[in-house]
Amino acid sequence: MKYTISFGISRRDQRCYNMNVPEVNDIRSHSEPVLKGLRGLVMYSNQIVALNMSTKSDRDKNALLADYLQDATSRVGGVDKLAKIGVSTAAFDSTLASIRAAKTFLDGIGAASPFVNAFVIALLDGLDMLHAGLPVATSAIERGIESEYRDKRSG
DSSP: OOOOOOOOOOGGGHHHHTSOOHHHHHHHHHHHHHHHHHHHHHHHHHHHHHHHHSOSOHHHHHHHHHHHHHHHHHHTTGGGGGGGGTOOHHHHHHHHHHHHHOSSHHHHHHHHHHHHHHHHHHHHHHHHHHHHHHHHHHHHHHHHHHHHHGGGSOO
């Protein structure tokens, strides 16, 4: 599934939106992993709620939580992507073992928190990058519009 950021631009102004503006292209390329990450975080939260509400034993809930994190990690590129969020393969494996060994589901969630926190920090960094890039992209669009319409102004 592809995600996009809407800049609230009308169809009439699509020509300006479709300009090949490197600053806008940079925002677009950085937004996709952030949006996917936010979606993943919501899915993780839903999984926690579903497991908590289930009638399974805490041991089974913890095993399913560890399996979920392992599966989700493999779907986004596997353990090779972990380094990008500051988590080593050994630390991830240790986290999964700690979740599985936890006595209560709450302890399992706690064991997952270092990994989840690293993921959230990476998302926040991505959001900060997007936030910082928006004024730059907006200025670049404005310069493009000014350049395109400079000769058409009455003056």
